[in-house]
Amino acid sequence: MSKVFVEYAIKSEFRASFLIYMQSQQLREGRLELLEGTDQEGLYVEIWHDVTYEDYLSMKEERLNIERLRDGQYGDWEQWIKGGISKLHMWHFSPIKYS
Numbered sequence: 731m732s733k734v735f736v737e738y739a740i741k742s743e744f745r746a747s748f749l750i751y752m753q754s755q756q757l758r759e760g761r762l763e764l765l766e767g768t769d770q771e772g773l774y775v776e777i778w779h780d781v782t783y784e785d786y787l788s789m790k791e792e793r794l795n796i797e798r799l800r801d802g803q804y805g806d807w808e809q810w811i812k813g814g815i816s817k818l819h820m821w822h823f824s825p826i827k828y829s
Contacts, residue, residue, distance in 0.1 A: 732824045734786050736776040736793070739812040745772065751805045772812070786822040793818065 740748045756762050761780055767773035781789070793807075794815060808815050 731779065732781055732783065732786075732822060734776075734778040734781045734789060734820060734822050736778070736818065736820045737774070738818045739770075739773050740810050741812055742772055744806070744810040748805070748810050781822065783822055783824075786820070790820050793820065 752764050756764060759778075761778055763777040763779070765775045765777065767775075778789070807818065811817050
């Protein structure tokens with residue numbers, strides 16, 4: 731079962747609007763888990779379960795597409811993230827197969 735991790739820091743003044751948006755995402759996407767750093771307030775990690783590598787590549791392209799983000803329908807990531815969208819990091823992990 732592959733997973734995608736997305737990591738970023740949200741500016742404190744946008745925390746409420748970010749959480750409202752993410753709650754709607756979690757309800758729509760049953761495979762999304764959102765975690766906040768315990769010792770780093772505002773640091774978030776999304777964990778997406780059961781994501782193929784191909785789906786990950788599509789996700790990454792969509793998430794980092796600044797033109798798409800500007801329309802506001804997908805959240806205001808460029809404004810929310812400390813340092814802008816370039817500070818959003820994504821990784822795809824697959825289980826290790828031991829011989």
